[in-house]
Amino acid sequence: MSARTRYVFQEALIGLRRNLLMTVSVVLAVVVSMALFGGSFLMTKQVERLSSLFIGQIDTLIYLCDGRQCPEITEEQRLALEEELLNEPYVVSADYVDKQAAYERFVELFENQPELVDTVVPEALPASYDVKLSDPNQFELVLSKYSDWPGVEQVFDQREIVDQIQSVGSVFQVGSLVIAIVQLVAAGVLVTMTIQVTAFARRDQTAIMKLVGASNWYIGLPFMLEGVIACLFGALLAWGVLGVLVPIGTGLVSDQIPWVPFVGGRDILRAGPLLILIATGVALVSSTIALYRHADV
Secondary structure (H helix, E strand, C coil): CCHHHHHHHHHHHHHHHHCHHHHHHHHHHHHHHHHHHHHHHHHHHHHHHHHHHCCCCCCEEEEECCCCCCCCCCHHHHHHHHHHHHHCCCEEEEEEECHHHHHHHHHHHCCCCHHHHHCCCHHHCCCEEEEEECCHHHHHHHHHHHCCCCCEEEEEECHHHHHHHHHHHHHHHHHHHHHHHHHHHHHHHHHHHHHHHHHHHCHHHHHHHHHCCCCHHHHHHHHHHHHHHHHHHHHHHHHHHHHHHHHHHHHHHHHHCCCCCCCCHHHHHHHHHHHHHHHHHHHHHHHHHHHHHCCCC
16 A cells, blocks of 8 residues: 555544544435435335236136136137137237246345245246236226136236235335435535545644645545445445345235235345445535535635
8 A cells, every 4th residue: 555545544543533423424324315315225126026926917817717716727718718709809928827937036036035935836826817908998898898707716906916916015115215325415514514524623734734835635635435335334324224124024024915926035135235335425515515615624
């Protein structure tokens, strides 16, 4: 490490120690805001998983009999059903999903709940037709015609459920995002104030550095690094908080509703880089504002 680089890091650490109370305030503000940002991100993923559970791009599901609730559908009946569906003017597509495909979809949805996956076999899941309509409001036509079709167990309209999931999820997302932005602004203000205080305390030192020819960029680097370190530490703590609390929360809820896919470790890992990027950006912007307003210090 060169002498200049060592100087920048040493001065940044000295500044953090000198303004320990404000540094702790910055870290705590960043933890709260980043945890809320992370929560909003994970809520988006949760809504996507729940929508996928009901296959959000499909308007109607036609479940086929497999011998449990009604006599198992024959291949001739299935082919006749498929031909009839594809001939309907209001049907855009009708995709057959056999038991193995349904199981693979199930495994993908519940990848974060391996205990649940282990209890299910392909034979336990019904085959179905995923039907896309040119006008979703024409569901009643499908219901009235195919509910009593030979080999059909149930015709299911999932639009209302998906819409409800997305509406509730949007409320939580927007709420957490608004609070996160407010907290993030507060963190940015604290970073700016911390750097201003540090810059004022070192005004004699920086004046001497300017006299010997040091550039404003070199003089300002330690101050910027202070803000970045504080915000980065806060983002890492927030990531850790999510890593601890989210599995606990989803674990408690999944015990009550095990058939719902929840976000898990992979989603939390994906949230980390986003939190670090946002926190670093706030630190750099706040530091730049503080140094710009006190360029003569």
